[in-house]
Amino acid sequence: MTLAALIGLCDKEKLHVLQQLDQFREWHSLDDKRYCLVCGEIITGREIRVIRDVLGKESQRLACPTKDCDAVPMEWVQPTDDVLIKIAMIELECSHLRLMTRAGRVLRFLSQKRARKTIGENDA
């Protein structure tokens, strides 16, 4: 038995559902974008899943389209310039960190190689 059913809605209905269930931010069209704080993805109204809970009182809820993400409307923020800059900064920081880690690994590898070589020369 399925407890929740994914429901297909036409564009107009879906926009209406979004406007009704998302009490935190306004939806003007299905192409409105949101930044999900939980999975870090930019999602659009069109992608958001509308789920109908069949068990108990019949109710609809919104779910993030990202797999394994259970974010609710409260966790979807408008991707304003501020938010986008923050995302870019975080990504930059992450790639910077990755680069530093990689450089550190190479340096360690090189110094180990050099150390081994020195020992080898001393033996000879």
Ligand SMILES: [Zn+2]
């Ligand atoms: Zn999400």
